[in-house]
Amino acid sequence: MKIAQEIRTGNVIMMGKDPMVVLRAEYNKSGRNAAVVKMKLKNLLNNSGTETVFKADEKMEVLVLEKKEVTYSYFADPMYVFMDAEYNQFEVEADSMGDALNYLDDAMPCEVIFYNGRAISVELPTGLVREVEYTEPAVRGDTSGKVMKPARVKPTGFEVQVPAFVEIGDKIEIDTRTGEYRNRVK
Amino acid sequence: MFCQVIDHLGDIGVCLRLARSLQALGDWDLHIFCNQADKARLLIDPQVDRVDWHAWPTDEAYLQHVPEVILCAFGCDLPLGVRRQLELQRKNPALPKTLWIHLDYLSAEPWVEDFHGLSSYKPDGLIQQFYFPGFGEKTGGLPGDPPSLLPSNQAQTSALRVFAYVYKHAPLMTWLHALNLPIDLLTTEDLANHWQTARPTTCVTTTSCGQHDEVGQAQIQFKTLAPCTQIAWDHTMLSCELLFVRGEDSWVQAMRSGIPWLWQPYPQELATMRAKLQSLLNIMSEQLRKYPHWPLWRDAQLAWGLGEEPDLKDFTNLCLELGSWQAMARAWAAYCNRLPRLDQGLCHMIDKHRSALNAYNVRLC
Numbered sequence: 001m002k003i004a005q006e007i008r009t010g011n012v013i014m015m016g017k018d019p020m021v022v023l024r025a026e027y028n029k030s031g032r033n034a035a036v037v038k039m040k041l042k043n044l045l046n047n048s049g050t051e052t053v054f055k056a057d058e059k060m061e062v063l064v065l066e067k068k069e070v071t072y073s074y075f076a077d078p079m080y081v082f083m084d085a086e087y088n089q090f091e092v093e094a095d096s097m098g099d100a101l102n103y104l105d106d107a108m109p110c111e112v113i114f115y116n117g118r119a120i121s122v123e124l125p126t127g128l129v130r131e132v133e134y135t136e137p138a139v140r141g142d143t144s145g146k147v148m149k150p151a152r153v154k155p156t157g158f159e160v161q162v163p164a165f166v167e168i169g170d171k172i173e174i175d176t177r178t179g180e181y182r183n184r185v186k
Numbered sequence: 187m188f189c190q191v192i193d194h195l196g197d198i199g200v201c202l203r204l205a206r207s208l209q210a211l212g213d214w215d216l217h218i219f220c221n222q223a224d225k226a227r228l229l230i231d232p233q234v235d236r237v238d239w240h241a242w243p244t245d246e247a248y249l250q251h252v253p254e255v256i257l258c259a260f261g262c263d264l265p266l267g268v269r270r271q272l273e274l275q276r277k278n279p280a281l282p283k284t285l286w287i288h289l290d291y292l293s294a295e296p297w298v299e300d301f302h303g304l305s306s307y308k309p310d311g312l313i314q315q316f317y318f319p320g321f322g323e324k325t326g327g328l329p330g331d332p333p334s335l336l337p338s339n340q341a342q343t344s345a346l347r348v349f350a351y352v353y354k355h356a357p358l359m360t361w362l363h364a365l366n367l368p369i370d371l372l373t374t375e376d377l378a379n380h381w382q383t384a385r386p387t388t389c390v391t392t393t394s395c396g397q398h399d400e401v402g403q404a405q406i407q408f409k410t411l412a413p414c415t416q417i418a419w420d421h422t423m424l425s426c427e428l429l430f431v432r433g434e435d436s437w438v439q440a441m442r443s444g445i446p447w448l449w450q451p452y453p454q455e456l457a458t459m460r461a462k463l464q465s466l467l468n469i470m471s472e473q474l475r476k477y478p479h480w481p482l483w484r485d486a487q488l489a490w491g492l493g494e495e496p497d498l499k500d501f502t503n504l505c506l507e508l509g510s511w512q513a514m515a516r517a518w519a520a521y522c523n524r525l526p527r528l529d530q531g532l533c534h535m536i537d538k539h540r541s542a543l544n545a546y547n548v549r550l551c
């Protein structure tokens with residue numbers, strides 16, 4: 001059992017008798033330290049999709065599924081193709097890629113997850129380093145790190161909120177579970 | 187309605203206000219279950235509030251009748267016995283299904299629109315509807331209700347009438363002493379005692395302490411509020427000229443009143459509070475940016491809400507221009523009072539549930 005806030009994209013949770021793969025998990029704090037998690041899910045038995053919400057401390061059953069270390073190879077519409085060390089190829093549907101699409105890069109290492117022998121989703125490392133392709137110049141004098149601004153990162157153009165001191169060309173670490181900036185990498 | 191009192195009576199106050207306005211909208215048989223029912227009963231005005239109050243059921247207890255709607259306020263869990271009743275109801279197709287609602291706290295953050303109205307699927311097959319109040323059209327609406335009339339005894343004294351219901355760590359004395367005005371401070375006995383005993387430590391700097399001593403305690407007259415009904419509490423609040431409020435219930439009523447206010451959110455991580463305050467201020471800016479003193483209110487609200495050292499000169503200027511602040515507060519109140527309402531939104535959700543049930547029953551026939 002895990003609590004809802006520990007669930008990540010690519011996990012498979014049981015909802016009643018249905019195994020549901022998590023395509024997206026969004027965490028937010030409401031009042032008085034309460035928190036909620038919205039999930040976009042896909043039913044692995046009939047491929048139907050749904051959006052649902054949980055209190056962050058709600059317990060849920062997570063299936064332990066087979067995983068394989070792979071690297072991203074290429075996109076053959078509508079499938080994303082990954083390859084393992086033995087050159088076996090695995091295809092994951094675009095609809096099942098979830099937030100992984102925000103970070104996808106050639107030869108990016110990740111894990112493909114299998115359910116009944118079928119590749120159903122991709123799990124990313126929790127932190128990834130990406131180069132800032134564009135962000136507005138910093139406002140002079142503000143180095144506190146409290147003021148945030150949007151930054152577009154290579155190669156997908158995904159937008160991340162970064163502190164004002166981050167500049168074009170900087171490499172930043174992003175938490176792939178939340179899509180948030182972690183730190184600047186030298 | 188199920189509600190757990192955590193510290194004071196703010197959460198249960200939201201429930202009582204909601205119950206009152208639901209009853210004004212329709213024929214309801216309302217019951218509130220509260221873990222501190224005796225304490226919470228103090229809020230009730232028997233002339234106005236027609237709600238049955240109950241102690242929190244034990245885990246073994248079953249409700250005599252499973253209600254048509256169950257509302258769990260602010261994320262509280264249902265007692266196990268009631269939860270079991272819902273499970274039994276779910277397994278019997280002949281029984282009408284209860285609409286089980288999770289009512290969350292009010293937030294101005296944009297994510298609320300995406301979360302409002304979603305179903306939450308439980309491992310035992312039950313479904314709970316998540317309801318998020320908010321300021322946007324796609325949220326569950328704003329709690330509270332517009333004050334029907336302002337009491338007529340406003341500003342009868344020369345002193346500034348200030349209402350304060352805040353968390354103890356709020357540096358209220360620092361802010362008030364900076365005004366250098368005679369002040370009548372209406373607050374709870376608990377807070378009055380705290381400030382009167384801890385006053386020297388509330389000063390931010392040595393300089394300001396010196397200034398405060400010079401301004402002196404005589405400038406602030408403490409007037410303590412005895413425990414009272416929610417309606418009496420509202421009347422006291424509305425008789426003041428400046429409101430320092432916290433949490434949700436008093437904050438919403440302050441926003442709806444048209445009286446200048448500053449809000450202190452529930453203490454959480456700084457980044458969380460900043461996001462909540464900034465989202466509120468973004469919405470307020472859209473309505474109030476044409477007012478020349480809006481930047482002063484905005485900056486004072488941010489500093490007050492985050493517990494940061496304020497620009498006391500700006501705050502003083504804001505209070506000296508009280509007429510301007512009142513104009514902004516009234517414009518904001520008019521905006522809030524035009525927004526969709528929590529009570530009406532809930533009724534809409536319940537009507538949809540009833541329609542779905544009727545369609546289901548027709549199919550069964």
